[in-house]
Amino acid sequence: MPLALHLGTDDLTRCRFAISPLCQTHEALRLVRRPARHGYHQGWLRRMRRTVAGLDLAPLWLFIPPPGGYTPDFLGPPPEEPYPAIEDELARMRATDPDLAHAEMTRSLGGTPGLAESPRGRAALDDPVATVRRLADLTERAWRALLAPDWPRHRAVLEADIAHRSRRAADGGLDSLLTGLHPTVDWAGHTLTLRRYSDVPDAQPPDGRGVLLMPSVFVWPDVVSGFARPWQPTVIYPARGMGRLHTAPVPRPAEALARLLGPQRAAVLAGLTAPSSTTDLARRHGLAPSTVSAHLSILREAGLLESRRQGHYVLYGRTALGDALVDGDVRAAAD
Structure with missing residues (x-):
């Protein structure tokens, strides 16, 4: 079944946008990890192949599973500010509650039979504080190598997407904004429906905090929904113009x-x-x-x-x- 989010009045009045360099970094890593998803980014991937090979990201790959698997939300939590700095996001990631990190890593590893009981899986779960610190360090390394050099252009594309959608909202209201997010996202009867996204039993339902909308350069062709408790309901969608960023x-x-x-x-x-x-x-x-x-x-x-x-x-x-x-x-x- 598709994922259906029923938005109340408070949710609609608190819809907001944000740009997260931390989330963009992990979306880029997911793109590298899932070759069938290359699409528009073949040129970028060719340029980055040798760089990625030299980063030694094995501990991170453990928690970036094949399509359909769960990536721990603490790796890229919904930002609290519209335009957070990567340094602040990494500090927040490093401060993840160990119990929350353990629960999310257990869920992620559980998607692959036997992985949680493997030596690598047990080592990660036995010391969640050290694991979070190691994953944050590797994420920072990936950010500096893969995204930081081109971040001004990436951020400009994301900001242009937000500006375009804000104009749509100004011209046609929230209906115009939400119906134009992505061809697989429907908006009707106060319900936002992600048709390509499987229903998630423990999804975080909208509860008056609003829905966070985040454009992404790397998420194409999907729409990603981060809704596991306790995070704010979030929809990550492909940004307009992202396909022309590197290759057109x-x-x-x-x-x-x-x-x-x-x-x-x-x-x-x-x-x-x-x-x-x-x-x-x-x-x-x-x-x-x-x-x-x-x-x-x-x-x-x-x-x-x-x-x-x-x-x-x-x-x-x-x-x-x-x-x-x-x-x-x-x-x-x-x-």
Whole structure:
């Protein structure tokens, strides 16, 4: 049966978004662990294959089972803040209650016959405090090797997804937001239904705390639900634009758009399928950074782009007007 979440009034008024670098790290590791799920990320996986092989993540792989298995929720608990720092999330992970860690690890190992009784399984369960510390250290190592170098671009894609869905909620209310999360997520009669997700007997039902919505670069093609007690009900879904983050060729602008803006400026606008820096755009389009910077300034002044600083970078992304112009929706652009 699908997983059905019945949301009360309090839950609906407390729906929120968050971006979790810790959860993204474990979703990336699940992608590496499950080769049938590669899909859009073949290029990233090829680049990371040697890096992953050198990390020696065997203790973590123990708790990242095949599809259908349970991964302990304390490895990536729902964040309490909208945009937590990885350091804060790792500190929270290291502070996991040993009894909770033992219970979740037992459940995870129990999905594979004999694994809990194996030497590795027994060692992990005999000292949950040490195991949690070791898993946090390995997670930090994986974060630094796999995600940290590209995190500004990843976070920009996730923030762009949240901005898009927030606009949908502003235009059409929560109904518009929840019906557009994913093709396998239904919303009707105050019930959020995940059709590809099996019913979970000990699922955490919505209880007035609201539902946490988290876009993910790596979760495709699934929607993941983290609902085991005591964590807040959470839905992790594929972010818009995640498939173009690493692999997509630069799109060619429509002829009409090129005539309107000029070929280079139109190409820069059309190429912003995910938020990018001036350096990224210059490399992708074969242009001088100064030329790209000039185009970006004009496009931003025209209301087609917005910019946001991420650490040492300034990332540019299309506004709703820019999206409408690139997509050829003349009426939406005029509005």
